[in-house]
Amino acid sequence: MKTIKSLFLSVASLLLYGITSAQSINQREVIFKSKADSITIGATISSPIKAGKYPAIIIASGTGPQDRDGTMAGTKMFARIANFLTPKGYVVLRMDDRGVGKTTGEYRYATTADFALDVLGALQFLKTEKNVDLRHIGLLGHSEGGAVISIAASQSKDVAFLISLSGLASNGLESLLVQNENLVNTSPMTAVDKKRSNEINRLMFATAFQYAKSDSMESKLNAVYNYWKEKDDLYFKSLAIEHDHFRFPIWSYVQQAIGPWYRYFISYDPQIFLSKVDVPILAINGSKDVFVDPINLNYWKQYSRSGLYGKVTTILLPNVNHLLQPCETCTPAEYAKLGEIHESTLGSIVEWLEETVK
Known part of the structure; x- marks a missing residue:
């Protein structure tokens, strides 16, 4: 098993500044080691510009090789999430999938369990960051990323909360x-x-x-x-x-x-992993999601230990699709016409974080 120190490989010296919601944030490119052998991961960390200790969130993508911004159907879901949450007081790490951008490896040879190892590598890396509140590091997964964060959380006591966006909780x-x-x-x-x-x-x-x-x-x-x-x-x-x-x-x-x-x-069975997870969970689905059926909201409650303790919050958004866009026909062919994830949905995430994490 690699030590925390050896997980960190290098940090890019370039410091980028972005203006989001009329506030400045720091964005830094980093490279770290996956918990899997030989995989190095390229990522971006978004941090509040003011010094302090902040809760942190790691984003896990869904099926198919994606870049760190979550570029899908003309949208950049993960960049938008990071740019919305960071000015509110959260460190957000988003990473390139295997074989994409600055991440090594080949996506086609990896499994959902391997992607969970990549997330755990990101978790170990964040524990070395001075501005991260180590008691409050959480995982956010979109689509198959819901299964990824379930597996990762079952294998680490350092995960403090989970956020599922159209996230898989069925077998x-x-x-x-x-x-x-x-x-x-x-x-x-x-x-x-x-x-x-x-x-x-x-x-x-x-x-x-x-x-x-x-x-x-x-x-x-x-x-x-x-x-x-x-x-x-x-x-x-x-x-x-x-x-x-x-x-x-x-x-x-x-x-x-x-x-x-x-x-x-x-063969994936979510109960094997979620039965070991008892941290607060927020699960959000659109009612018109054709990829991850809204019934998955029930499974987050049924399969997790968190559900037994009443620590699962679910939100069903009416007439919203898999990318959490308000939709009309709600078929995949329409996605590119609809724009980014709605601000009200991001607001619901912040509200839950303020109540649950902070």
């Missing part, structure tokens, strides 16, 4: 089933193709779950698909429709499923 199999049905059911596909898509998705996900730890997963997935395809061809012929436009991307799905991330994710 991996349920998450994939619900997410894909939501996406299919809100798509422009015909009713017939929606039925076929949901059917093959459920079949493939169940097979991947059953063989997640088996060397035979690839052959099992292909065999199940071929079995379904024979039946589906007969079904489509019975409909007397001239052209079949439905295609299941069998090759690309199998290549994804046999990789380390998918094998871990589909």
Whole structure:
């Protein structure tokens, strides 16, 4: 196990100043070591300009390689969060995912558990910062980042609180089933193709779950698909429709499923980790989130020790999507048109922090 001193590799000498909400903040680029072997992480720390000890927050991203600013659909979610919270008296660390920016490693070979090690590396680094209140270091996770912070918090007594933004608290199999049905059911596909898509998705996900730890997963997935395809061809012929436009991307799905991330994710059981977490939790979801269903708010309460002690606060935002944007159609195609996370949502986070942390 690395010592805290050895976790710190280097700090960039460049000091950046930003003006946010009519107040100045310090932004500093840093590099530190993950708790995983050989991974170094590039990050930005935003700090209040006034000297003192402040609560600190580490941001964990969702699925897919993202930069430290959380650039998604034309928005910079994590930069906006940092720039909003820091003038209110919080140190915020946001980092590049593996293989992005100044972080080493390859994203495709990592799992949710590996991302939790990266967060724990950030936690160890923050403990060396003079302006951080060591009693109040928390984690904020978006989407899959909810699972990341759950794993990290279960493995460290230094985590003081958790904030979930559209964060995953369901098991991996349920998450994939619900997410894909939501996406299919809100798509422009015909009713017939929606039925076929949901059917093959459920079949493939169940097979991947059953063989997640088996060397035979690839052959099992292909065999199940071929079995379904024979039946589906007969079904489509019975409909007397001239052209079949439905295609299941069998090759690309199998290549994804046999990789380390998918094998871990589909087997992920949040209760294993959240049952060890008893710190205050704030969980926020949009009612129109098609990626992380709002039912996850219930799971933060049900699965965590925090829930047993009444230390979980949940907020359901009406007509809000996965990026916490007020939405109209609320489909992913609309995200780029909607702008940043709403200030009222960020205000709710600050209000909870003021009551719970400070």
